[in-house]
Amino acid sequence: MELASGKFSAFLASRDPKYRIFLFFGPDEGLVRELSRALCVSIVESLDDPFRFIDMEAGDLFADPARLLDEVTAISMMGGERVVRLRGASNNAKGYIEPVLELDLTDSILVIEAGDIRKDSALVKMINKAPYGAVTPCFHDKAQDILSLIKEVLGTANLNPSREIIEYLRENLGSDRAISRGELEKLALYMRGRTDPMTLEDVRANIGDSSAQSIFDVVDATLLGDLNGLEKYLNKAFSAGESSIGFLRMTQNQLKQLHKTAALRDAGARSEDAIRKAGIPFFNQKKAAAQIGGKSSAHFATCLDITMDAEIKCKSTGYPDEAICRRALMRIAVANRRR
Known part of the structure; x- marks a missing residue:
């Protein structure tokens, strides 16, 4: 299944337990990391839990090819679903991931972060065709995506930017989701505790070069x-x-x-x-x-x-x-x- 990045929040709100393998890929590495982390946290709550969350680099599989299979088939000692996150994957990791697709995963979920690989690449096609696999392409933010991010981050901080400020932010934030989120969170931190309205000067002091x-x-x-x-x-x-x-x-x-x-x-x-x-x-x-x-x-x-x-x-x-x-x-x- 292909799951659009814009619909991922709605998917998380009522996640279908059928899907056990998730691949996030594309040129926007910030968005890849953000969605991957959101999925992991929705399952295990804390990424510091060594019993339920395993973090791996794809490069490590060359030295230990059996490790991925061992981790996804392990049973949680404390109960609950386990999450295995594989970072830095590319088409070279296809051979290590393919055996996992033949398993009936009930206790583990595999979350894969890949770089800017093509939608028609072997790894994407393999997971997309799997009955319980989901792939999410992550492209750089468009204007509407940036607007949604502005409203999300500033709204969470109880900030109500004027139209002038929103237009300035849309013009000056970049297309990388992680960088844009970091800039907005920096602005929200700067405004914390302030009772006066946010001004364009406040924004210019915190956003951009x-x-x-x-x-x-x-x-x-x-x-x-x-x-x-x-x-x-x-x-x-x-x-x-x-x-x-x-x-x-x-x-x-x-x-x-x-x-x-x-x-x-x-x-x-x-x-x-x-x-x-x-x-x-x-x-x-x-x-x-x-x-x-x-x-x-x-x-x-x-x-x-x-x-x-x-x-x-x-x-x-x-x-x-x-x-x-x-x-x-x-x-x-x-x-x-x-x-």
Whole structure:
């Protein structure tokens, strides 16, 4: 039987005891580990129980080929079902697992974690065809899966994120389930004991790459005309070894969106509609509105020219990159401050 990862929680809630061998495989190793562990804990409660839970590496079977068969046929000394988890399996483990499929397992359950093997691989096909085998492909999270994970982890912590925060999380969390869960749990821990509402600043302080955030800080200060903030963020970022070209290109990307938005508004669209049609993410829309203000598309075209000229100079003149970048961004910040 093939059991979709999205339906696994429902399966666990009313697990059919008929299925005794489970295979989790696919490119999302975090999801493989998460579902495997959830199944094991639902049966033995504690993975520290040496009588009911046996953890094995597939590589160990080369030295002791009979061990897997011995473990799945052993009887629990304390009663209850035993779980044998085999980690790091690949198609090479097929020969060790195949004899288990011929047994009538009543006291043990075999849980197999495999890597990114194909759905039509020998190991997957063998377990899928077994009368009491179940296979679960684990692919990287899609947008809807990430949304469900956000609601699950933050809901468990009694946190009620705003739409703005949810959109930010969807944009900034990766596709690996284990990493995303870890980031969300870190955020929940940060908010523990707080009585005030969670803010976007709280989320930005805890989610994602801090070096990426430093670039966003520089870009935001540039486009808002915040000269003091820009000086502070540039000094901090350059001290950390950030790239001048990276700042210029990120500023260019944001300027292109603002230019498109301003052009739509210049053509008669309402500001809110122009921002939405330009494809600016919801969590950035308020900030974008402040950055645009009453400026025309021509203003942003001029700012774009400044950044592109600075990038060319960084690559061709031999002058210090930091000085060229700093001067260009300061020019743009001054221009934005005047309007």
